[in-house]
Structures are given as C-alpha cells and as structure tokens.
Amino acid sequence: MLSWDSDGDGRLDHYLEDDGLTAPAYVRISRAGDTVTGACSTDGTNWAVVGSATVPGMSPAEDAGVDFSAVNQNTHQSGYAVFQGLTVSASTPRDTSGDPVVSVGRPATALSSEAGSPPSAADDGDRTNQRYWGGVIGDAGTWWQVDLGSDQRLSSVNVRTYVDGKRYYTYLLEGSTDGTHWFSLGGKLSTAVAADAGDSYAMDARARYVRVVGLSNSANGTFHLSEVTVRAAAN
Structure with a gap:
C-alpha cells in the first residue's frame, strides 16, 4: 500500500494498494519531481508498481518511510514485521507511454479448458464477452499463461475477466523468464465487481x-x- 499526505496537514489521507504479494517482500519508494511511486517485489529485481502520487510543491527533501500495519480479521491479532537492508540510490523513471502490446496472438496454454473456450481466446485482441477462456477452478485454483516468445521488459498488464455487472473474480498475476520459476506481479483478492475496463x-x-x-x-x-493485454518496451 502506498499512502500519502495530499494537503500537507500531517495526516495520510490517500492510499493505493495492490494484492497478490506476501511476505517476505521488498519495498521501494522512488521520487521524480513532485511524483512519488511505491513498488514491491518478491525477488528484489522484478517490481509490481502499487501506484504513484503527485503532491504539488514538494520541497527538495521530504519525509518518507515504510511501516507495517495489519490485523488478522479472524483472530484480531496484530502483525509484526522487521525491515532490514535499507539503501538509497539514484532512480530514473522510464517513459512507458508508447509501449506496444506484445501479447496478442502469442501462444497461450492453461491447466484445463472447457469446450469452446480455448486458451487462445484470452489473447486474441477481443475484449468483449464474445470469446473467453474458461477453466474449472480446482482446490489449488487454475491457471492460464501466455508465452511472449522472449524476455520482455514489461510495463503493464490488463486483466479482463467475464463481465456481467454482478460477479467478481479473485486471482494472482505472475511472471517468469523460464516458465518454471515465478514471481509476483500483483493480483486481485477483493470482492470488487468485474468491470469492462479490466484490472490494470x-x-x-x-x-x-x-x-x-x-x-x-x-x-x-x-x-x-x-483478454489479457501485456505491454512491454519496444525492442
């Protein structure tokens, strides 16, 4: 979760959050001008960007930090965390506004598929409900994946599930360079109803x-x- 004080009154009044990551994890805060970006990672190399906040008029030096706040909703017990290995380094943000879609038509596979709902239907460029992949959810869930052909520097993924204005889905989003070892890129664990725009x-x-x-x-x-839409840096 990225929290910030938007009006300078000393209180954290805005926040953005991303699901899908569990401890242990790396946390990163970066700044470019008046914009602060929060990210987290399970391996310290591949980062899921939680979000960015722009606070006009930021001074050259501002307070920033990391904190832990959690309570188990079932037992009501508080959590405990240890932060270590704090470092500070230069950071140059990359302009990702022109990154192309690299997923359409790429080979897709899945744990299983229902008749008439093949894996290829989820990366064919059709973002409507007309074509979709469907897989039975087992005890350990199910999965769908796309092979981009080579390592790509990813900048965003949009996940659109079936949309009817009522249902919601929960899922994890992962990445891999070899198809065997996976790292987290985020996910959705809330009960927010699936939207036509998908989850970005x-x-x-x-x-x-x-x-x-x-x-x-x-x-x-x-x-x-x-549809799953993946964007990456142009080669």
Whole structure:
C-alpha cells in the first residue's frame, strides 16, 4: 500500500494498494519531481508498481518511510514485521507511454479448458464477452499463461475477466523468464465487481511468460478470461 499526505496537514489521507504479494517482500519508494511511486517485489529485481502520487510543491527533501500495519480479521491479532537492508540510490523513471502490446496472438496454454473456450481466446485482441477462456477452478485454483516468445521488459498488464455487472473474480498475476520459476506481479483478492475496463497493473519486470492464477468466481466454479493485454518496451 502506498499512502500519502495530499494537503500537507500531517495526516495520510490517500492510499493505493495492490494484492497478490506476501511476505517476505521488498519495498521501494522512488521520487521524480513532485511524483512519488511505491513498488514491491518478491525477488528484489522484478517490481509490481502499487501506484504513484503527485503532491504539488514538494520541497527538495521530504519525509518518507515504510511501516507495517495489519490485523488478522479472524483472530484480531496484530502483525509484526522487521525491515532490514535499507539503501538509497539514484532512480530514473522510464517513459512507458508508447509501449506496444506484445501479447496478442502469442501462444497461450492453461491447466484445463472447457469446450469452446480455448486458451487462445484470452489473447486474441477481443475484449468483449464474445470469446473467453474458461477453466474449472480446482482446490489449488487454475491457471492460464501466455508465452511472449522472449524476455520482455514489461510495463503493464490488463486483466479482463467475464463481465456481467454482478460477479467478481479473485486471482494472482505472475511472471517468469523460464516458465518454471515465478514471481509476483500483483493480483486481485477483493470482492470488487468485474468491470469492462479490466484490472490494470503497472510494473517494471522482465519476463517471457505471464500467468494468471484463477482463485475464485462468485457466480460459479469456472474462471474466465476474456483478454489479457501485456505491454512491454519496444525492442
């Protein structure tokens, strides 16, 4: 979660959050002018960008830090965290506004597929409900993945599930360079209803494979993806 004080009154009044990552994890805060960006990582190399905040009129030196605040919703016990290995280094943000889509038509596979709902339907460029991949959600969930052909410097992934204005899906988003060892790129664990715009995740990561691990569907026992759109730096 990235929290900030938007009006300078000394209180953290805005926040952005990303699901899908668990401890131990790396946390990074970077600044470019009046914009501060928060990111987290499971390996210290590939980063899921939680979000950015622009606070006009920031002074050259501002207070920034990391904190831990969590309570188990079932036991009501507080959590405990240790931060170590703090470092400071120069950072130059990359302009990702022109990054092309690199996922359309690439080879896609899945743990399983329902008849008429192949893996290829989730990266064919059609973002409607007309075509989608569907896979039965087992005890450990299910998965769909796309092979981008080579390592790519990823900047964003948009995940669009089936949209009917009522149901919600939960899932994890992962990346890999070899299809075997995976790192987290985010995910959705909330009960927010699936939207036509999909769920967008910013990142600074290098991967050949992008995988969606489907965990639940509030409407039935099948996980659906209508389109997964991956953008990366132009080669």
